[in-house]
Amino acid sequence: MEAVILAAGKSTRMKSDTSKIFYKIAGKEVIFYIVNALDGYKTHIVTNKKNHETIKKIFPNCQAHIQELQKGTGDALKSALPFINEKSFVVVNGDTPLIKRADIEAAKVLFDSKDLDCVVLTATLDEPYGYGRIVRKNNKLEIVEEKDADEEIKKIKEINSGIYIFKTVFAKKAILNIINSNKSGEYYLTDIIKYTDKIETIEVDKENILGINTRKDLTKVRKILQQKIIDRFENVTFIDPDTTYINYDVEIGKDCIIFPNVSLRDKTKIGKNCIIDTGSVIENSIIKDNVHIKPYSVIEESCIDSNAQIGPFAHLRPFSEIGQEVKIGNFVEVKKSVLKKGTKASHLTYIGDAELGEDVNVGCGTITCNYDGYKKNKTIIGDRVFIGSDVQLVAPVEIEHDSLIAAGTTVTQHVEPYSLVLSRVPQVNKPGWVKRYREKMEALSKKEK
Ligand code: UD1
Numbered sequence: 430m431e432a433v434i435l436a437a438g439k440s441t442r443m444k445s446d447t448s449k450i451f452y453k454i455a456g457k458e459v460i461f462y463i464v465n466a467l468d469g470y471k472t473h474i475v476t477n478k479k480n481h482e483t484i485k486k487i488f489p490n491c492q493a494h495i496q497e498l499q500k501g502t503g504d505a506l507k508s509a510l511p512f513i514n515e516k517s518f519v520v521v522n523g524d525t526p527l528i529k530r531a532d533i534e535a536a537k538v539l540f541d542s543k544d545l546d547c548v549v550l551t552a553t554l555d556e557p558y559g560y561g562r563i564v565r566k567n568n569k570l571e572i573v574e575e576k577d578a579d580e581e582i583k584k585i586k587e588i589n590s591g592i593y594i595f596k597t598v599f600a601k602k603a604i605l606n607i608i609n610s611n612k613s614g615e616y617y618l619t620d621i622i623k624y625t626d627k628i629e630t631i632e633v634d635k636e637n638i639l640g641i642n643t644r645k646d647l648t649k650v651r652k653i654l655q656q657k658i659i660d661r662f663e664n665v666t667f668i669d670p671d672t673t674y675i676n677y678d679v680e681i682g683k684d685c686i687i688f689p690n691v692s693l694r695d696k697t698k699i700g701k702n703c704i705i706d707t708g709s710v711i712e713n714s715i716i717k718d719n720v721h722i723k724p725y726s727v728i729e730e731s732c733i734d735s736n737a738q739i740g741p742f743a744h745l746r747p748f749s750e751i752g753q754e755v756k757i758g759n760f761v762e763v764k765k766s767v768l769k770k771g772t773k774a775s776h777l778t779y780i781g782d783a784e785l786g787e788d789v790n791v792g793c794g795t796i797t798c799n800y801d802g803y804k805k806n807k808t809i810i811g812d813r814v815f816i817g818s819d820v821q822l823v824a825p826v827e828i829e830h831d832s833l834i835a836a837g838t839t840v841t842q843h844v845e846p847y848s849l850v851l852s853r854v855p856q857v858n859k860p861g862w863v864k865r866y867r868e869k870m871e872a873l874s875k876k877e878k
């Protein structure tokens with residue numbers, strides 16, 4: 430079947446410079462969900478001039494047609510009609526991302542069984558405000574928009590979903606008849622149903638047709654869609670799904686536990702048996718099995734191998750590769766670095782542009798000084814190197830395997846294997862100095878008084 434998505438509107442009620450079809454829900458544009466529901470259909474998208482190129486880029490398999498001026502949904506369909514070749518087609522508003530393919534298919538069965546000109550998908554809403562009402566009078570069907578409705582019509586709870594199946598010859602002819610003599614001064618697509626008696630409605634679940642006109646609607650739809658995405662993971666425990674944000678493309682393995690206020694974004698992939706603790710944000714990253722991400726950690730575009738522990742309050746910036754059994758502790762920042770199996774950086778450390786071998790110990794307060802004001806330089810650390818606390822590694826620099834860097838050292842030169850490295854000013858102790866100093870100062874201040 431062919432499909433037309435109407436997506437050229439001005440999105441006035443969003444009060445935004447961005448068109449509502451591009452607002453993201455769970456990491457995907459509103460319109461993505463519609464195109465996705467119509468997968469396999471020959472899909473046309475009616476777009477305004479501003480969005481035309483973007484639509485073509487995001488949906489190369491769809492045909493994009495420009496509606497020059499935003500004169501209403503009827504005028505929008507008119508822009509796509511010359512390109513429709515099949516006997517019938519479905520029209521979907523571009524702002525209803527919860528639509529179900531099964532509903533469209535059920536409507537198509539009804540359409541075919543009775544040789545109709547049109548089937549309108551409808552729903553019954555407790556609060557129908559804003560939607561076009563289905564008005565039935567003497568076997569005739571009409572759709573009246575909120576703005577044009579009188580008090581009696583406003584009470585009707587059966588609404589137009591904005592999804593229709595049309596016979597192509599009927600639509601092409603009837604569209605020529607519509608005029609814009611209504612409160613909005615727009616050409617309403619809904620007016621074309623006046624021109625046929627061969628029309629029926631099919632009622633669908635009200636949740637499936639929610640339209641996004643305002644930011645409040647967006648929030649409502651987001652809640653529902655997010656819940657549906659979370660429901661996909663039948664073998665994962667979500668402690669509090671209401672505060673958990675899982676993007677559309679995310680994968681999560683068996684027996685993971687996801688704590689409250691976690692955001693898993695983009696194409697993040699999590700293995701089996703992982704714990705993602707409260708408040709963590711993971712973006713476009715791969716996490717293998719049995720990993721524990723402790724509370725409030727931020728992980729961006731990184732890979733974490735099995736049995737690693739990250740956090741609490743750790744920050745892995747893009748292109749960090751964390752090996753098996755690695756431990757990254759509190760307030761540790763890692764950027765564009767490789768840490769091999771069993772390496773530990775447990776507290777307050779910055780590791781940037783570095784390669785750390787296996788079983789390296791990075792002491793508290795260690796810093797790779799990777800930036801010289803012009804470029805980023807590399808730090809290379811061999812297997813089993815022990816770095817004491819408060820060490821600065823001035824890159825570019827290499828420390829070969831099995832060396833020991835004493836606490837407080839500033840490493841500026843190459844270190845050979847098995848070396849002890851110290852760069853400390855010798856310690857000076859002056860016994861009794863403080864006592865003498867205080868006596869002197871107190872005597873002085875008495876004199877001044
Ligand atoms: C429309 C229906 C209404 C229905 C509701 C369901 C009409 C006249 N009204 O109202 O009966 O209950 O959807 O959600 O159709 N668009 C264009 N070009 C335009 C105007 C709109 O492409 O010139 C697109 C919009 O981008 C949007 C869709 O058409 O995706 C619907 O437009 P919108 O303004 O949201 O219509 P509603 O007022 O919601």
Ligand code: CA
Pocket residue numbers: 522524640641642
């Ligand atoms: Ca709408």
